[in-house]
Amino acid sequence: MVNLTIDGRAIQAEEGITILKAAQAHGISIPFLCYHPAIKAIGSCRICVVEVKPGPPRPSPACTTKVAEGMEVTTNSERIQNIRRELVKFMLVNHPLDCPWCDKGGECELQNLTHELGVAEVDYEAVRKPINNDFDSMLIERYNTRCVTCGRCVHVCQERVGASAINFENRAYFTDLGSGQQPLNCEFCGTCIEVCPVGALINKLFKYSARCWEMTGTRTICQFCGGGCDYMVDVKDGKVLRVRRDEENPLLCLRGRFGFGVLDAPERLKTPLIKKGGQFVEASWDDALEFAAQGLMQVMAKSGPSAIYGVGSPRATNESNYLFQKFFRVVLGTNQIDNPARYNYLKALEGIAQVFGMPEVAGVNPEPLKFPKPFHSSLTLEEGAKGKGFPFVLGDSGTLKAADVVLVIGADVTPEMPPYGWQLMEALQNENFRLIVANPRKTKYDRYAHAKLRYKPGTERALLNGLMEAILDEKSGHTPYLEAAGFEEFTESLRQTPMKDVKEMTGVMVGDIREAAKILANAQAPAIIFGNDLLAQASGKENAIAVANLFLLIGQPGNPGSGLYPIAEKNNTHGVCDMGVLPNMLPGYQPLAAGSPFGKLWNKTLNITPGFTLEEALSRVESNAVTAPQAFYIMGGDLVRQAPNSKRVLSILQKAKFMVVQGAFMTEVAKLADVILPVNIHAEVNGTYTNTDGRLGQLKAAVGGNGAKPGWQIIAALSRKLDYPMEYYSAEDIFKEMSGGVSLYAGIKDGYRWPCPTIAAQIKGNFVPVSIAAEIPGEGPFTLIVGKSAGHSGSYTTWAQGPMTIMGSQVLKINPEDAGGLDIAEGDEVTVQSAQGSIAVKASLNQAMPPGVVFLADHFTDPMANTVTLNSNLCRVTIQKG
Numbered sequence: 001m002v003n004l005t006i007d008g009r010a011i012q013a014e015e016g017i018t019i020l021k022a023a024q025a026h027g028i029s030i031p032f033l034c035y036h037p038a039i040k041a042i043g044s045c046r047i048c049v050v051e052v053k054p055g056p057p058r059p060s061p062a063c064t065t066k067v068a069e070g071m072e073v074t075t076n077s078e079r080i081q082n083i084r085r086e087l088v089k090f091m092l093v094n095h096p097l098d099c100p101w102c103d104k105g106g107e108c109e110l111q112n113l114t115h116e117l118g119v120a121e122v123d124y125e126a127v128r129k130p131i132n133n134d135f136d137s138m139l140i141e142r143y144n145t146r147c148v149t150c151g152r153c154v155h156v157c158q159e160r161v162g163a164s165a166i167n168f169e170n171r172a173y174f175t176d177l178g179s180g181q182q183p184l185n186c187e188f189c190g191t192c193i194e195v196c197p198v199g200a201l202i203n204k205l206f207k208y209s210a211r212c213w214e215m216t217g218t219r220t221i222c223q224f225c226g227g228g229c230d231y232m233v234d235v236k237d238g239k240v241l242r243v244r245r246d247e248e249n250p251l252l253c254l255r256g257r258f259g260f261g262v263l264d265a266p267e268r269l270k271t272p273l274i275k276k277g278g279q280f281v282e283a284s285w286d287d288a289l290e291f292a293a294q295g296l297m298q299v300m301a302k303s304g305p306s307a308i309y310g311v312g313s314p315r316a317t318n319e320s321n322y323l324f325q326k327f328f329r330v331v332l333g334t335n336q337i338d339n340p341a342r343y344n345y346l347k348a349l350e351g352i353a354q355v356f357g358m359p360e361v362a363g364v365n366p367e368p369l370k371f372p373k374p375f376h377s378s379l380t381l382e383e384g385a386k387g388k389g390f391p392f393v394l395g396d397s398g399t400l401k402a403a404d405v406v407l408v409i410g411a412d413v414t415p416e417m418p419p420y421g422w423q424l425m426e427a428l429q430n431e432n433f434r435l436i437v438a439n440p441r442k443t444k445y446d447r448y449a450h451a452k453l454r455y456k457p458g459t460e461r462a463l464l465n466g467l468m469e470a471i472l473d474e475k476s477g478h479t480p481y482l483e484a485a486g487f488e489e490f491t492e493s494l495r496q497t498p499m500k501d502v503k504e505m506t507g508v509m510v511g512d513i514r515e516a517a518k519i520l521a522n523a524q525a526p527a528i529i530f531g532n533d534l535l536a537q538a539s540g541k542e543n544a545i546a547v548a549n550l551f552l553l554i555g556q557p558g559n560p561g562s563g564l565y566p567i568a569e570k571n572n573t574h575g576v577c578d579m580g581v582l583p584n585m586l587p588g589y590q591p592l593a594a595g596s597p598f599g600k601l602w603n604k605t606l607n608i609t610p611g612f613t614l615e616e617a618l619s620r621v622e623s624n625a626v627t628a629p630q631a632f633y634i635m636g637g638d639l640v641r642q643a644p645n646s647k648r649v650l651s652i653l654q655k656a657k658f659m660v661v662q663g664a665f666m667t668e669v670a671k672l673a674d675v676i677l678p679v680n681i682h683a684e685v686n687g688t689y690t691n692t693d694g695r696l697g698q699l700k701a702a703v704g705g706n707g708a709k710p711g712w713q714i715i716a717a718l719s720r721k722l723d724y725p726m727e728y729y730s731a732e733d734i735f736k737e738m739s740g741g742v743s744l745y746a747g748i749k750d751g752y753r754w755p756c757p758t759i760a761a762q763i764k765g766n767f768v769p770v771s772i773a774a775e776i777p778g779e780g781p782f783t784l785i786v787g788k789s790a791g792h793s794g795s796y797t798t799w800a801q802g803p804m805t806i807m808g809s810q811v812l813k814i815n816p817e818d819a820g821g822l823d824i825a826e827g828d829e830v831t832v833q834s835a836q837g838s839i840a841v842k843a844s845l846n847q848a849m850p851p852g853v854v855f856l857a858d859h860f861t862d863p864m865a866n867t868v869t870l871n872s873n874l875c876r877v878t879i880q881k882g
Contacts, residue, residue, distance in 0.1 A: 004071040020062040034150035035063040104199035137183035147200040153192035190257040194250035218702035224793035226568030227419035228691025253418035254791040258802025269678040270707035293721035295658040309629035312339035312581030313636035314570035317687030319734040320711030321579040335611035348566035351544025359389035368740040377739040379746035392761040395563025401426040403561030405523035409438040410534025415790040442848035458774040464546040466502035470517030483764035490767035525559040531567035536873035552765040568692035575690035583611030588742030631658040640668035678708040687731040698750040778876035789857040811844040813855040839863035
């Protein structure tokens with residue numbers, strides 16, 4: 001510690017920190033304008049200058065000057081105050097008097113600083129700067145006349161977002177805020193708006209909506225990707241007007257900052273609907289629930305409870321999903337449930353479990369707490385609690401930046417999981433950090449990668465095996481850091497495929513594989529991020545096993561940052577699996593067994609016959625099997641749009657004798673329903689989510705439901721109609737019951753990751769060889785990848801103004817050379833054809849696409865990308881103009 005005095009007050013501060021941070025830590029106020037805790041100190045505004053002894057005669061900026069032993073700091077002498085006033089006057093010379101209508105009014109740092117310093121007039125004159133305001137950019141307005149050239153937006157865009165979309169133009173007095181082009185063409189994350197101290201950058205969706213003091217803020221969790229970002233929702237007159245984050249972490253993505261429009265979308269379903277004569281008619285809640293109950297009972301009376309199939313929701317809370325699976329297991333008495341994570345994220349969990357085992361926790365107090373705090377687990381841990389299984393190798397996104405090597409494979413981080421990207425940008429500040437990016441397409445993080453592996457689509461397993469073989473070559477005698485079974489046999493299986501064959505299969509040069517392997521072999525805290533491109537394949541589970549094998553070979557999960565980071569597509573994709581919305585597992589990944597604690601909790605003898613997976617259920621309906629489901633209860637989502645081979649899924653669901661849909665929008669699935677029960681979303685919701693790496697986040701409702709109801713209330717009301725009432729007063733009551741039966745949740749609360757960090761991990765694995773043969777269905781000269789695009793999250797964001805402003809329709813991304821060979825120009829309509837069907841779509845020429853590979857996003861209805869897929873996100877297609 002360093003001893004110093006600030007304004008005569010003796011304090012101690014950590015060595016290496018700045019005067020400003022030391023002062024803040026001790027409640028001493030030093031004004032500033034360019035400093036921001038989310039970025040490196042800039043030192044441009046000089047508002048934070050202080051007098052330092054011993055030191056130079058001129059004042060020093062507190063934000064960049066580090067503390068030293070015996071230092072004497074004066075922060076508010078008359079000399080210092082006069083300097084600050086003069087500096088503010090210089091800023092005000094060209095600053096327009098827009099305060100009455102500027103959206104920053106009331107929270108403008110320049111306005112506050114002017115008032116604090118008592119600057120009553122500006123006695124300077126200067127040549128007016130040219131006005132270069134930008135009203136044309138989407139979502140963001142820029143006012144160069146209001147800019148104080150602090151540099152915050154430039155630095156946060158470069159250092160934290162990694163977009164480098166905003167820069168300063170010109171020099172000295174005529175320095176101006178620019179982007180090299182107008183309008184802006186960036187990620188539209190809006191972080192620049194968040195950090196701007198004045199009104200130079202404005203949120204178009206918020207413009208002229210309210211003053212800051214007129215709004216009420218509520219902290220909740222973002223409802224889009226699996227990142228679990230917490231933010232404040234600002235509300236006026238029952239309407240969400242904007243969202244914002246804390247000063248320490250202002251980062252949000254496009255959909256997070258601008259996607260709240262889903263709440264008030266004109267297409268929102270707010271009244272229950274019953275289908276009569278092929279048309280939907282509005283109904284009361286009681287009539288709709290009675291209609292739903294009668295329809296389900298008729299199917300059960302004729303075909304038994306197993307004839308009803310339930311599909312949970314990765315958008316719904318943990319509490320709603322828990323009650324949903326309980327409804328099926330207790331009220332109906334069947335395990336016929338699954339969830340859409342079956343098509344991607346669940347493959348990751350199952351693959352990792354093949355290598356590291358299912359979760360087990362020992363040392364849980366058998367007596368749950370009677371009165372736990374809200375959203376705290378009712379189970380506590382005894383001293384010396386131990387655990388093992390796949391949850392213990394899942395990485396913590398909060399420490400990802402501490403990894404010394406990160407391999408990103410089969411994932412486009414920016415559209416799939418922006419928070420991982422922000423962690424990578426922080427990690428890149430460490431000169432010893434190394435990033436390896438492996439993807440068929442060029443992604444944003446290629447520009448930062450120390451090694452790039454551009455492989456053929458579908459050859460991930462061959463590439464991973466090649467990397468493991470090269471690691472063993474690089475590090476002779478290497479053995480896994482973790483306890484690992486089957487190592488020698490696995491090593492032998494790797495040697496059966498020579499590196500030249502790996503090159504032939506993947507298209508990656510052997511030298512590039514060895515370069516990446518050398519980096520991985522020497523890592524002390526390696527992390528592996530993998531996502532939709534890898535998991536949504538028909539062989540996604542096998543791909544995940546190969547990833548887990550690599551981590552078993554080199555992983556050191558005891559070191560901060562080291563872990564496996566599968567990407568969960570939606571806000572509660574992880575949670576819907578945790579809650580047991582699975583045909584073969586109870587909450588907490590417990591096996592279906594008569595001795596399960598849930599039998600006691602529910603006072604019910606459990607049916608331990610596993611149900612069908614979602615794909616098995618669809619296949620049985622398709623083939624008219626005797627055991628096929630006759631009715632569906634679908635909780636949100638749009639299977640027709642999301643699942644491969646959309647036409648097939650649509651035709652299967654059309655066969656259902658009865659269908660209940662609990663959702664917020666008239667999706668392609670909702671159109672097939674017999675009854676629709678409108679559900680609360682976004683800032684209308686109380687409860688919890690579990691993010692992609694197992695962190696519990698609490699939602700707090702900021703606005704009313706506007707006619708819709710919370711998901712758990714709908715399920716509970718339906719249970720009463722079926723004469724098996726499940727009575728709960730709140731989401732907290734449901735969480736208390738759930739956590740009392742899930743040992744994995746012992747000791748956790750809002751903001752904690754499960755398993756609780758106090759559990760001693762006993763990690764061991766078993767190498768599992770997998771076939772490396774690549775199989776892409778169909779015929780044609782092009783390989784189509786169906787994946788994620790920046791700004792969207794499933795089909796959910798297609799109902800929101802913000803994301804749709806940036807990407808409002810489907811396009812086919814194609815390499816310019818491929819397009820030239822087909823005489824296709826930018827914006828031309830093309831036909832994409834496969835054995836499953838064809839779609840017409842406009843072409844977008846994109847250098848990120850390698851020759852022979854094209855891309856469609858899976859978010860849109862017209863056209864639906866999965867119209868042309870079979871059983872995977874990859875398929876062979878032909879493309880022709882027109």
